[in-house]
Amino acid sequence: MNRLIKLLLILTVLALGLSACGQTATQQPTPQPQTVRETVTVKETVTVKETVVVPAEKITVRLSGWASSPAETALLESLLYKFSVENPDILVKYEPITGDYKQVLLTSIASGTEPDIFYVDIFWWLELAANDALLPLDDLMAASGVSRSDFIPALIDAFTYEGKTYGIPKDFNTLGMFYNKDLFDKAGLAYPTDDWTWDNLREAAAKLTDLSDPNKPIYGFCTPPDPGRFPVFVFQNGGTVMNSDYTDTTLDSEAAVKAAEFYTSFRTNQIGALPSDLGEGWQGTLFGKGQCAMVYEGGWLIPYLRDQFPNTKYGVVMPPAGPGGEGNLIFTVAWGISANTKNAEAAWKVVNFLTSEASQKAVLESGFALPSRQALQNSDYLKNNPNSAAIFNGSFFGAKPFFWGAVGSDVNDQMAKALERMFKENQPAPEAMKQAADSIRKAMR
């Protein structure tokens, strides 16, 4: 008897549980137009009002970049806000990546979770394009009337692979020669101009060097063993780092070896120094402190000096030309769209907005990067800011992108090591450059 009651109880509980489960199961698939049930109790009578809310068809687009400074992030966010006002149907989710950007991006591509839109750096974008991770943008550009010629040729060409455009340059930098006006005044020298040559540079460096104070030596010119600076001298000597199709290095050519000899001669003659000689990792700090009278740096040094060394008086001109003419490096970042995106058109709308003339003007006026649109060359901002103008105009004079092909990091490493061997172990330039070129060729196989 007792057992029977127990059994019955269990059965009823089970039945209740099952029915409950059944109910939830049938409720689960909610239809796309959401049904909102409002229960309104009016004097003990219960009426159930049903209103059908159809949400606007919102497309979500994810966008990622590195966050180099709070000011830059704020600028991007304000541009994205403007975009959201103009395009209420597209929801842009900004997901900045801190830390090692390329590492995070590549692993997210490997796991198929990459954002729709992301920064691609000139230095490694080709790996992505060649492996079909980037969407060619030409059709989308044509559909919205954007032409390649709207952008600075050196920039848009840099993101072209097999005739297709894989990225819209968002901004860029070249190198300018920053000079310390106070130190020039002290040495009684006239300020540099855009027509300076290597000879002027050497003479000025000699006159500006002042080692009388051992605690604060002043060097005329800083020559970091940096693959982001040295190639400028190779270009100015009529040489290249890689051959035209990036299948071989030309670092052991006569032009490159002579450029290396010139670059290392400053330190040998005690009129130049490495930042590490003076205990700094970056020559920008030494320039601000007045220990390097001249440095080759990009536009990023301008806001740094404004914040950290507001009392340093300086000017910027284009790097002095060498025997082979003008030369410069272009550092640029583009917006790329993932090849796996489901919303290519919405993504393109965002990219197109962020690289439009209006947005680019906002970038320019914020002062930390230069716009990629040709039309802004004659803008008032550049007329009033000759320092930024020098860096902007650098892109038109012998400037080549900071890109060395698939073994780029090896080329960079080997250039840096060759310079270090010359600086620290006094290895002769021809030998050092030959060794670098051999190592790069080995890495290429």
Add this chain to the structure above:
Amino acid sequence: MRTRTDRRKWADALNGYLFISPWLIIFIIFSLISLGYAVYLSFTEYNLLRPPRWWGLEGYQRVLEDELFISKALPNTFKYVLIVVPIQTFLSLVLAFAMDQNLRFQRFFRTIFYLPSVTSSVVISLIFIWIFAPQGIFNQITGLTVNWLDDPRTAFYVIMGMNIFTTSGTLMLIFLAGLQDIPLAVYEAAEIDGANGLQKFFYITVPMLRPVIFFVVTVGVIGCFQVFDQIFVMTNGGPLDSTTTITYLIYKWAFRDTRIQMGQASALAVILTLIILAVTLLQRRVIEGSGSGAER
């Protein structure tokens, strides 16, 4: 009857597994599967952008022919182990022995010596960068003008010194625990026989600590073979590859290079595992074989 005890056993085992399941699940997902996948990747060509392509032993061959591996990473790693492990073991043993005496401020010193071990290695690395900067404290005190971290002859030794400084505290604690296990009666007997302090240290403390020494050396060797974060923060493998170790090379191939070589990096990771395994087995034979082995 038999089925009943069997069932009990099963229930016990199930209970046990239930209790370790949080760790087990994490271990299986984040260690076992990743390890297995890494071994698989070591036989493939993989750049993260395209699916892995079977490569057989090509990756291993490339590692063994790589100039940076042969001429820098491999010798550097062994040099690091051979210098750091003996010094840190001996230093921490001496420290533990000293801390085991009835000194004044004993707790204070124990804390001080242990402090570097609880500090993040990145923080310590940054502090060492400043200490050994050209105008840093070290040069100012000694009156030298060496650019320690930018000179291929000195950079690696600074990192070694830092590692000894940070790990000795932890190892000291392990030795201290071992010292507590040595019965005082043995020391008393030795004293009656007329042994002095040094003799007690070398003839009683060291032999009685053999299992602990084996543990400390093993942990030290494995840790030294895997040294990475300090190098990553302080020198990035430079100057002139003088601080490039096997783990840094794995990182360089897997993430830093323009052309990602995940397969080749995985192959090197497998090779490193085999090296560590071989060395650990070898030292087990050496340390345990030389003694009576009865203590264990």
